[in-house]
Amino acid sequence: MKQFLIFIKKEFAHVLRDRKTLLILFGMPVVQILIFGFALTNEVKNARIAILDQANDPASHQLITQIEASKYFETEIAVMNPKQMEEAFKQGSIRLAVIFPANFNNELLHQNGVKIQVIADASDPNNATTLTSYVTSIIQDYLAAVNKTTSAPYRIVPEIRMLYNPQLKGAPSFVPGVMALVLMLVCVMMTAVSIVKEKETGTMEILLVSPFKPLLVITSKAVPYLILSLVNVASILLLSVFVLDVPVNGNVFLLFAESTLFIITCLTLGIFISVKTSSQQVAMLISLMGMLLPTILFSGFMFPIENMPVALQVFSNIIPAKWYYIIVKAIMIKGLGFSAIWKETLILSGITVFLLIISLKSFKIRLS
Amino acid sequence: MRTVRFLLQKEFRQIFRNRAILAMVIVMPVIQLLILPLAANYEVKNINIAVIDNDHSSYSQKLISKITSSGYFKLTGYNFSFKEAFRLIETDDADLILEIPHDFERNLVRENEQKLFIAVNAINGTKANLGGVYLTSIIKDYNGEVRLQLISPTKFNRAPAIDIASSNWFNPFLNYHVFMVPGILAILVTMIGGFLTALNIVKEKEVGTIEQINVTPIKKHHFILGKLIPFWVLGNVVFTLGLIVAWFIYGIIPAGNIFLLYSFVSVYLLAVLGFGLLISTFCDTQQQAMFIMFFFMMVFILMGGLFTSIDSMPDWAKEVTKFNPVSYLIEVMRMIILKGSGFKDITRQLGIIALFAVVLNSWAIFNYKKTS
Numbered sequence A: 001m002k003q004f005l006i007f008i009k010k011e012f013a014h015v016l017r018d019r020k021t022l023l024i025l026f027g028m029p030v031v032q033i034l035i036f037g038f039a040l041t042n043e044v045k046n047a048r049i050a051i052l053d054q055a056n057d058p059a060s061h062q063l064i065t066q067i068e069a070s071k072y073f074e075t076e077i078a079v080m081n082p083k084q085m086e087e088a089f090k091q092g093s094i095r096l097a098v099i100f101p102a103n104f105n106n107e108l109l110h111q112n113g114v115k116i117q118v119i120a121d122a123s124d125p126n127n128a129t130t131l132t133s134y135v136t137s138i139i140q141d142y143l144a145a146v147n148k149t150t151s152a153p154y155r156i157v158p159e160i161r162m163l164y165n166p167q168l169k170g171a172p173s174f175v176p177g178v179m180a181l182v183l184m185l186v187c188v189m190m191t192a193v194s195i196v197k198e199k200e201t202g203t204m205e206i207l208l209v210s211p212f213k214p215l216l217v218i219t220s221k222a223v224p225y226l227i228l229s230l231v232n233v234a235s236i237l238l239l240s241v242f243v244l245d246v247p248v249n250g251n252v253f254l255l256f257a258e259s260t261l262f263i264i265t266c267l268t269l270g271i272f273i274s275v276k277t278s279s280q281q282v283a284m285l286i287s288l289m290g291m292l293l294p295t296i297l298f299s300g301f302m303f304p305i306e307n308m309p310v311a312l313q314v315f316s317n318i319i320p321a322k323w324y325y326i327i328v329k330a331i332m333i334k335g336l337g338f339s340a341i342w343k344e345t346l347i348l349s350g351i352t353v354f355l356l357i358i359s360l361k362s363f364k365i366r367l368s
Numbered sequence B: 001m002r003t004v005r006f007l008l009q010k011e012f013r014q015i016f017r018n019r020a021i022l023a024m025v026i027v028m029p030v031i032q033l034l035i036l037p038l039a040a041n042y043e044v045k046n047i048n049i050a051v052i053d054n055d056h057s058s059y060s061q062k063l064i065s066k067i068t069s070s071g072y073f074k075l076t077g078y079n080f081s082f083k084e085a086f087r088l089i090e091t092d093d094a095d096l097i098l099e100i101p102h103d104f105e106r107n108l109v110r111e112n113e114q115k116l117f118i119a120v121n122a123i124n125g126t127k128a129n130l131g132g133v134y135l136t137s138i139i140k141d142y143n144g145e146v147r148l149q150l151i152s153p154t155k156f157n158r159a160p161a162i163d164i165a166s167s168n169w170f171n172p173f174l175n176y177h178v179f180m181v182p183g184i185l186a187i188l189v190t191m192i193g194g195f196l197t198a199l200n201i202v203k204e205k206e207v208g209t210i211e212q213i214n215v216t217p218i219k220k221h222h223f224i225l226g227k228l229i230p231f232w233v234l235g236n237v238v239f240t241l242g243l244i245v246a247w248f249i250y251g252i253i254p255a256g257n258i259f260l261l262y263s264f265v266s267v268y269l270l271a272v273l274g275f276g277l278l279i280s281t282f283c284d285t286q287q288q289a290m291f292i293m294f295f296f297m298m299v300f301i302l303m304g305g306l307f308t309s310i311d312s313m314p315d316w317a318k319e320v321t322k323f324n325p326v327s328y329l330i331e332v333m334r335m336i337i338l339k340g341s342g343f344k345d346i347t348r349q350l351g352i353i354a355l356f357a358v359v360l361n362s363w364a365i366f367n368y369k370k371t372s
Helices: A002-017 A019-039 A058-069 A082-091 A104-110 A125-146 A171-201 A203-209 A214-242 A252-276 A280-289 A292-298 A310-316 A320-333 A342-363 B002-017 B019-039 B058-068 B082-090 B104-111 B125-150 B176-207 B209-214 B220-248 B258-282 B286-302 B315-321 B325-339 B343-367
Strands: A047-053 A073-077 A096-100 A114-121 A155-163 B047-053 B073-078 B096-100 B113-121 B162-169
Touching: A002 A019, A002 A214, A019 A171, A019 A214, A019 B286, A019 B315, A047 A058, A047 A082, A047 A125, A058 A073, A058 A096, A058 A104, A058 A125, A073 A125, A082 A096, A082 A114, A082 B325, A082 B343, A096 A125, A104 A114, A114 A125, A125 B125, A125 B162, A125 B176, A155 B125, A171 A203, A171 A214, A171 A252, A171 A280, A171 A292, A171 A320, A171 B286, A203 A214, A214 A252, A214 A342, A252 A280, A252 A320, A252 A342, A280 B019, A280 B176, A280 B286, A292 A310, A292 A320, A292 B019, A292 B176, A292 B286, A310 B019, A320 A342, B002 B019, B002 B220, B019 B176, B019 B220, B047 B058, B047 B082, B047 B125, B058 B073, B058 B096, B058 B104, B058 B125, B073 B082, B073 B125, B082 B096, B082 B113, B096 B125, B104 B113, B113 B125, B176 B209, B176 B220, B176 B258, B176 B286, B176 B325, B220 B258, B220 B343, B258 B286, B258 B325, B258 B343, B286 B325, B325 B343
Parallel strands: A047 A073, A047 A096, A114 B162, A155 B113, B047 B073, B047 B096
Antiparallel strands: A096 A114, B096 B113
């Protein structure tokens, strides 16, 4: 036991000596949380649009003013001809164009029907759908105001309540996502590389011929990263509560316990990678190139997993970040207890044990 | 020039010798490009809805069948109490709850107005948002039908109406893959270029071979060129493979000029490789280089406009994205491939990327010291 502690101390010294890495290690979650919390949003706003007002009459002016007043749009170019419009689309300087026909006022009021054309840049399909629906609802509101005297009967009024996140901020879904992402990649990379490094420089051989059990060698390498990662969890939570106003609604201790489990899963995955590879570059490429995008995509915080093809839905089950994301969301945002997440906890534990067993099996073989 | 040729020979040999890495560098992006666009799908369908029908009238039945037959919604709960329906939200088995109050039909007919309650699980931002929008528009449609049914034609007074004709350009079928594939390809090319160069020089430092090069009369810029060119070639190879995958699997054929696309990517790769070199001049170990690259990569990807639109970011974040080379590549790829934009449309982006390339590479050369 004493030996073990000395070993951990040595590993800690290794980690703490590398100031640049430490800076990144602790700086990264902070920067990410701030980016996620403040910069990223799935909401569409400030979209630049063009208006082709061929009518130039009081009614079109009124409607344009209302479109301009909306926070969703930024009318950059108010008057344009069709050719300029096409160019603007190609330059990407507008996302949507609204075209008023000549004689708008006249046709609206006296001929009972006028056509407004809305053209969207559908290279981004969601944006196009959302913006079109925003414009449509502004136009309908305007129409309702015009028709005020003859208000429509038999109205069904939907009342929408946004649960958990009334202002539809990005942070409540992104904070759990960042936790999953950062912990996953940091833990996997750090352990994978640090063990392979010893292999590459040959110092692993020395450790293995020592009377020290291989399992303990590896555990002592993982412990410092476990502690550093827990510090990261704490700093992410503090930022989330005090800077982003996303409170921890559930039990903090439960959250830390689950985080510890997840960190151990990731450390084991790192060990597994390092057992299977022989150079730092390969280990890094696998843990970074191979895992960065899949973790973002399959953890479920960017894209709903139910939308994926069945094969990918099945595949997403082996991504530990998916389960951790569900757990953090449940504890932190929904304020649920252990009874709601025992299944996910069990799966995560299962993945960990599985990885651990196959790593140990592969590790017994002497280095060649 | 002869020196550079020899250096190149050495670098290429080193790359080709390491079959494992070479295979990984080429195969991994292709596999990811094959799979990831299928996963990155915002197409909103299968929104799980729980309906609480307290009215049990023909009206409420009709509304429910209208919702379930729309193709967007999947009824995962029916006629629970609100509490039970809320449990479904908690376990993520439902995204939306629609509650139809008692006497829905009666009140609508007699009192001219009736409320419907919708509760949305807003943690899943996009899904919640779009789900709410779709549900509201279905209800609006339904409302129109009810009205037509209830109002006798004679009572119709012709009120002013606006007909909205909307059309979708560049991607009329609103295919989400078409949007994601160029963006994901941009990220993969960036990662290959950035990571490989960053790690390569640091490795020479770590192993000590760089000292040997330092004592030779090789000029700094020769050395840098020798490092740049192989990865530039590799980047172009990966990019080409990516375009082929986009074409074969997703049927995406660049609408614009393919040479323009390659010219932009070529300049872009110089910028990214320069960035990798710059990082490697600052680091002593591969581990450090990897972490710093990882940090920037995360920021680049998340703020590059791949998943969330840059337009919607706050002003300070928009300023930050101006220093993000990836955001220009994603933008230009989508412009040329989807919209068929020409040289004139991308002049600004090309200029900025060229500037990035010059600044980053000069900085890297300046920062690379032959004596340590």
